[in-house]
Amino acid sequence: MTDAVTFPAAVAKVQTLADGGIRFTLDTDEGQVVAAAQLMELKRLGVVVTVTMEPQKAKRDEVREDSGSGATPSRRSAKRRT
Numbered sequence: 001m002t003d004a005v006t007f008p009a010a011v012a013k014v015q016t017l018a019d020g021g022i023r024f025t026l027d028t029d030e031g032q033v034v035a036a037a038q039l040m041e042l043k044r045l046g047v048v049v050t051v052t053m054e055p056q057k058a059k060r061d062e063v064r065e066d067s068g069s070g071a072t073p074s075r076r077s078a079k080r081r082t
Contacts, residue, residue, distance in 0.1 A: 005035055005042070006035070009026040009027060009028045010028075011026060012025045012027040
């Protein structure tokens with residue numbers, strides 16, 4: 001796989017790990033299934049990637065009607081089952 005993977009995302013979390021590493025967690029909308037599959041394949045292959053992030057005008061909680069074409073994902077709260 002040599003193609004770039006591009007998708008809209010919001011930074012959900014940045015955390016430091018016990019071994020001194022750093023983990024970045026990104027959220028995106030449900031329309032990004034192809035990008036998710038591409039990332040899963042890269043992980044399976046053990047590929048190291050270079051990440052470049054370009055800030056967008058939309059804010060984290062804004063969702064455009066054209067989901068999947070550059071819209072910033074909405075933040076959904078998890079509902080706990082009892």
